[in-house]
Amino acid sequence: xxxxxTEGVVYEIGFHLIPxxxxxxxxxxxxxxxxxxxxxxxxxxxxxxxxxxxxxxxISKKVKGGxxxxxxxxxxWIKFESATxxxxxxDQEVRNIDEVLRHIVVKTLREDTRINTExxxxxxxxxxxxxxxxxxxxxxxxxE
Numbered sequence: 057x058x059x060x061x062t063e064g065v066v067y068e069i070g071f072h073l074i075p076x077x078x079x080x081x082x083x084x085x086x087x088x089x090x091x092x093x094x095x096x097x098x099x100x101x102x103x104x105x106x107x108x109x110x111x112x113x114x115i116s117k118k119v120k121g122g123x124x125x126x127x128x129x130x131x132x133w134i135k136f137e138s139a140t141x142x143x144x145x146x147d148q149e150v151r152n153i154d155e156v157l158r159h160i161v162v163k164t165l166r167e168d169t170r171i172n173t174e175x176x177x178x179x180x181x182x183x184x185x186x187x188x189x190x191x192x193x194x195x196x197x198x199x200e
Contacts, residue, residue: 064137066101066166069093069150071159072129073106074117082106082130085155089134092149098138101166106132117157129157135164 073085086106093100107130114125138146143161150159 064099065140066135066137066164067143067161068133068135068164069146069159069161070131070133071106071150072111072115072131072157073155074119074157075108075126075128075130076119077130077155079108085153086132088153089150089156092146093134093136093138095149096138096142096146098136098142098146101135101137103134104132106130115157119154126157135166137166 069089071089073082077085082105090100108128109131111127111129114127115129116123116125118124147159147161150156150161
């Protein structure tokens with residue numbers, strides 16, 4: 057894979073599914089996206105299953121012959137490795153899924169860059185400071 061157009065690069069696709077999709081149907085729509093990636097010989101690195109979220113602003117989409125505004129959507133993402141020449145195809149095929157409200161494909165890193173919020177932060181070692189030292193430090197910092 058030395059050709060610039062076929063060399064594997066890590067991408068992430070973030071997507072919103074319309075909230076008209078029932079919770080039971082979300083998995084089948086995610087499978088459609090994964091199938092598109094599979095057809096493009098992409099390798100899935102990691103993913104987060106869509107969750108219903110409130111959108112920052114309403115998004116309009118043509119649904120069943122009319123336009124509807126949505127203020128919630130199921131948001132999920134899939135990180136994958138793919139040849140760069142397949143990204144246009146992947147983008148277009150995901151765009152053609154009626155239940156996808158909006159999506160984006162971005163180049164990213166293979167490593168997991170999420171912040172682990174469950175990890176306890178270590179408290180820095182604190183030195184005891186006398187009141188006199190603190191008063192002197194404050195006096196030195198004050199501009200007259």
